[in-house]
Amino acid sequence: MIKAVFFYLGGLLVESQISSMSKYIANMFNVKPKQMEESIVKHRAKVQRGTGTEEEMWINVCKELDIAVPNKPFREIYDEAWDEGYKEFPETIAIAKKLKEKGYKIGVISNSEKKTINSTKKIDRLISMFDYSVLSYNYGLRANEQNGKLFKYTSKVSKVKDEEVLIILGKPKTNRLSVVESLGLEKEGKHYKFKNSKLRAIICPTTKKLISNLKDFDIKI
CATH class of the missing domain: 1.10.150 (DNA polymerase; domain 1)
Structure with a gap:
């Protein structure tokens, strides 16, 4: 669950x-x-x-x-x-808000510079909406390094088991295979899991697709 x-x-x-x-x-x-x-x-x-x-x-x-x-x-x-x-994607943000309303803990992951987060009011306001944040500068590595090790901090900060965490990624701007490999992902059914972990991930190109994919994990918006 x-x-x-x-x-x-x-x-x-x-x-x-x-x-x-x-x-x-x-x-x-x-x-x-x-x-x-x-x-x-x-x-x-x-x-x-x-x-x-x-x-x-x-x-x-x-x-x-x-x-x-x-x-x-x-x-x-x-x-x-x-x-x-700066441009927000309101449809995805709305989904995050609905998940929170339904009792799910929500978090954000990013390759970020500390000063950007602290000095840019728009992004600071957005991140403050989430219960947890996993930001690269706090962990000494970026998302695409060490087989996606940054993502594995999500279960620690949210204090749940790996299998109780779902990570949502946007559509890769480059070759999907190279992105999957750099993040240490491997195919699991229709979606992905992180190698040597029970963390699972969705790669979603559209909001409609995201809502459909969430249903695969018994999450209904």
Whole structure:
């Protein structure tokens, strides 16, 4: 019996913003958005693990792209870029609220930077709606590292058994197989489970599909 449902943040509850943020920042420095995105993804990994600072990340990005470090604090630039591309998916958020109303514990999982969560009111407000949060910087690793080890903290924070947790992932932006492999997932019937664990997961491309998939676990909205 499922007692806790965890939603992955980017691509499911909100639009995955790396492309829109990178484009906004790239336009400020007259560089190609693709180059900016690749550099930010590369250098913010340490920040998301909680092992590096945003200042170090920004210096590395500027050095790699051969642009001058701006006088304006990077946090201000990042917040502006975040707000520019911020978009919630109200249908999925509504499902999370209904689950909570029905007595399920709900949680959120994300690769996140601590300052982004703390300084961005929109995302802070959204996350506060959930009972639990598993954020990468608190655990020293990101979702796609160590065979999805980050997801395995969900049962610990919600204080239920692995088999009582259901994790919901958004539609992969890249090849589904590569995403499944990087998260340490393996097929179990119509859905997935994490290797060496009883944690189960759904990959949902649409809200309608999500409602249908939840029924497979005897969860009715």
